[in-house]
Structure formats: C-alpha cells, structure tokens
Amino acid sequence: MNLPALSGWFPRGRGGDRAGDPARTGSPAGGAAWAGPAQPAGRAAPDAGAASWGTARLTGQDRSAALGGAARWEPLGMSAVTPVLDLRGVHKSFGPVTVLHDVDFVAYPGEVTALVGDNGAGKTTLVKCMAGIVRRDRGEYLFEGRPVRVDNPREAASLGIEVVHQDLALCENLDIVQNLFLGRERRRGMVLDEAEMEEVAADILAGLSVRMTGSVRQPVWALSGGQRQTVAIARAVLGDSKVVILDEPSSALGVAQTRQVLELVRRLADRGLAVVLISHNMNDVFAVSDRIAALYLGRMVAQVRTADVTHTQVVELITAGRSATLEPPDERPGGPAGGPLGADVTPQAAEPPA
Numbered sequence: 013m014n015l016p017a018l019s020g021w022f023p024r025g026r027g028g029d030r031a032g033d034p035a036r037t038g039s040p041a042g043g044a045a046w047a048g049p050a051q052p053a054g055r056a057a058p059d060a061g062a063a064s065w066g067t068a069r070l071t072g073q074d075r076s077a078a079l080g081g082a083a084r085w086e087p088l089g090m091s092a093v094t095p096v097l098d099l100r101g102v103h104k105s106f107g108p109v110t111v112l113h114d115v116d117f118v119a120y121p122g123e124v125t126a127l128v129g130d131n132g133a134g135k136t137t138l139v140k141c142m143a144g145i146v147r148r149d150r151g152e153y154l155f156e157g158r159p160v161r162v163d164n165p166r167e168a169a170s171l172g173i174e175v176v177h178q179d180l181a182l183c184e185n186l187d188i189v190q191n192l193f194l195g196r197e198r199r200r201g202m203v204l205d206e207a208e209m210e211e212v213a214a215d216i217l218a219g220l221s222v223r224m225t226g227s228v229r230q231p232v233w234a235l236s237g238g239q240r241q242t243v244a245i246a247r248a249v250l251g252d253s254k255v256v257i258l259d260e261p262s263s264a265l266g267v268a269q270t271r272q273v274l275e276l277v278r279r280l281a282d283r284g285l286a287v288v289l290i291s292h293n294m295n296d297v298f299a300v301s302d303r304i305a306a307l308y309l310g311r312m313v314a315q316v317r318t319a320d321v322t323h324t325q326v327v328e329l330i331t332a333g334r335s336a337t338l339e340p341p342d343e344r345p346g347g348p349a350g351g352p353l354g355a356d357v358t359p360q361a362a363e364p365p366a
C-alpha cells in the first residue's frame with residue numbers, strides 16, 4: 013500500500029513498529045477493523061497504575077516509557093535543532109483590548125510543548141495566530157527557521173500545521189473513514205476509492221497504536237470520547253503534518269481515556285512531530301510534556317523544561333505570572349536562553365493589567 017503522506021514520520025527507521033500491528037480483519041460492512049494497541053517488541057503494555065503519573069521531574073525518556081511510548085525522541089542535548097515554530101513579538105488586540113503582548117513562543121520537532129495559563133490568558137488566541145485563524149497585529153513568524161506569512165488557515169495547513177479543536181469538528185453521522193478523508197477523499201477515476209481509504213484509515217490508526225475495537229466504518233456518534241479524540245488526531249496527522257496543536261484534548265475524558273489520549277500525544281512527538289498542547293491539567297502537562305510555556309494576562313512569562321520545574325512553580329506562573337523560586341535564565345549558570353530543552357525561562361515580567 014502506498015502511504016506517501018506518512019512517509020516523513022511513520023516508521024522512522026524502526027521496523028519494530030510494524031511488528032506489533034494490530035490484527036486486522038474484515039468487518040461485516042466490508043471495512044477493515046483493528047483491535048488492540050501495537051507494542052514495540054519486548055516491551056510490556058503500559059501499566060495503568062504507573063507511578064510516574066503527575067511526577068514533576070521525569071526525563072523525556074521516563075515520560076515516554078511511562079506512557080508506553082515506542083521510542084525516545086532525539087537526544088535531549090540537541091543544540092543545533094531549529095524550532096519548527098518560532099513566533100517572536102506576537103501582538104494581538106481585539107478593539108481596545110490587548111490580548112497578546114509581544115509574545116515569543118517556540119516549538120521543536122519531537123517535543124510536546126504544553127501551553128498553560130489561566131482562563132483568558134490568551135492561549136487560544138495565540139494558537140489561533142499560529143494556525144492563521146486569527147491574524148496577528150505584528151510579530152514575526154518563522155517556520156523551520158524561515159520567515160513565513162501565516163494569515164489564514166490554508167497557509168498554515170500548507171506548512172503542515174494542524175489544529176485539533178476542543179469540539180473536534182467531527183461529523184457525527186459520518187463514519188471514521190469518511191471523517192478522516194473529509195474534503196480530501198481518494199478517488200479512482202470518477203469514483204471514491206473506498207477500499208484504499210479504508211486501508212489507509214486502519215493503517216494509520218494501527219500505526220498510532222490506538223486502542224480501539226470495531227470497524228473503521230463505525231459512525232462517529234457510536235464512539236467514546238477518547239475514540240473521537242483519536243479520530244480527530246488521526247485526521248490531523250493524515251496529511252504531511254509537522255505541527256499538531258491540541259486544544260484541551262482530555263478535558264471531557266475520564267481517567268482511562270485521558271491516559272490513552274496522552275499516550276497518543278506522546279507517540280506523535282516520539283515520531284518527530286512538534287506537538288503543542290493546551291491544557292489546564294497539571295498532571296497531564298507533567299506526564300506528557302517536554303517543555304512548558306506559561307501565559308499570564310497575555311504575556312509569555314516562561315518557557316521552561318518540564319523537568320526543571322515543579323507543579324508549584326508552574327501554578328505560580330499561571331496564577332501570578334512569576335515564581336519566587338524560578339530563576340530567570342541570565343542568572344542561571346549554563347548558558348544562554350533558548351535552544352531545544354535548554355534553560356530557557358523567558359523573562360517577560362508580568363505587569364498587572366492596566
């Protein structure tokens with residue numbers, strides 16, 4: 013089968029991915045079906061009670077392993093990696109209200125960057141600027157090191173930036189295959205190539221090690237919240253995506269489904285995508301992220317390595333815009349701010365609102 017759109021990140025030199033492919037069978041409706049998550053050879057299924065949940069000081073490898081990740085991403089010490097997303101001095105007002113004040117933000121391939129902040133801090137607006145849904149008033153936008161215009165969603169999509177919104181934007185009455193390929197259906201001549209789409213759908217879900225049962229011809233209304241989230245994420249990575257932005261993916265999910273979705277989020281990063289995760293849930297943030305970017309009243313008050321901070325410090329950043337125990341980068345030994353997983357507290361002192 014030809015899977016050109018996935019070739020950039022799917023196997024990443026690990027034949028073991030395929031070794032664990034779920035068993036696939038024909039469904040009554042003629043659709044391919046899948047069952048059970050793929051596990052890398054020699055690795056046990058993740059323990060639902062893994063003790064590392066909510067632990068503040070996990071390494072990326074710990075985090076990946078704790079979430080059942082298939083492989084570790086690139087070395088933490090990579091110093092020459094260019095951010096996929098690099099927004100500088102982004103400013104946005106709605107009428108007289110300034111929502112983003114000269115915000116800097118970076119996201120690297122192979123990392124999950126959690127974007128945190130209190131209600132109204134500007135997270136959604138920043139993400140909308142990244143995705144071209146909202147046009148920034150000013151500020152530079154670099155994609156893989158090149159200045160780009162991202163003034164509408166089409167331009168963002170053409171760069172490989174996909175957003176999974178909180179409402180998922182799935183069509184309830186359509187089945188999984190139809191949702192995955194909505195607006196980009198595969199055709200053979202004049203007719204839809206249903207067999208090809210079914211095969212690709214089953215393959216991508218299997219490749220994401222998604223724990224779902226049933227036919228890819230199930231309507232979306234019949235799926236659980238976690239399964240819907242998975243379909244929405246699979247749709248986002250069906251194209252040649254480089255950045256996936258997830259807006260509160262676990263907000264409506266129970267414990268088990270949240271874990272399943274976080275495992276999937278981790279896997280996306282492990283396969284080289286830059287993942288931006290908006291979340292209010294500190295357990296989720298610490299379980300899955302490599303880096304945390306904290307917005308406070310429209311200002312980016314810190315971008316830090318998750319392994320370098322505690323829950324308390326992040327909560328302080330969210331609620332007060334600063335943490336008494338978090339040093340700004342220039343005062344830290346060990347070099348300049350920035351760089352992948354460097355000591356990069358971004359010191360934009362939060363001022364009280366005017």
Ligand SMILES: Nc1ncnc2c1ncn2[C@@H]1O[C@H](COP(=O)(O)OP(=O)(O)OP(=O)(O)O)[C@@H](O)[C@H]1O
Nearest residue numbers: 106107109111129130131132133134135136137138
């Ligand atoms: N289109 C708009 N017009 C006017 N004000 C807006 C618009 N969109 C957002 N805002 C305002 O911008 C501020 C930031 O909103 P935003 O949704 O980005 O915050 P958030 O951090 O995502 O909040 P939450 O966590 O509650 O979703 C809010 O005060 C909001 O009312």
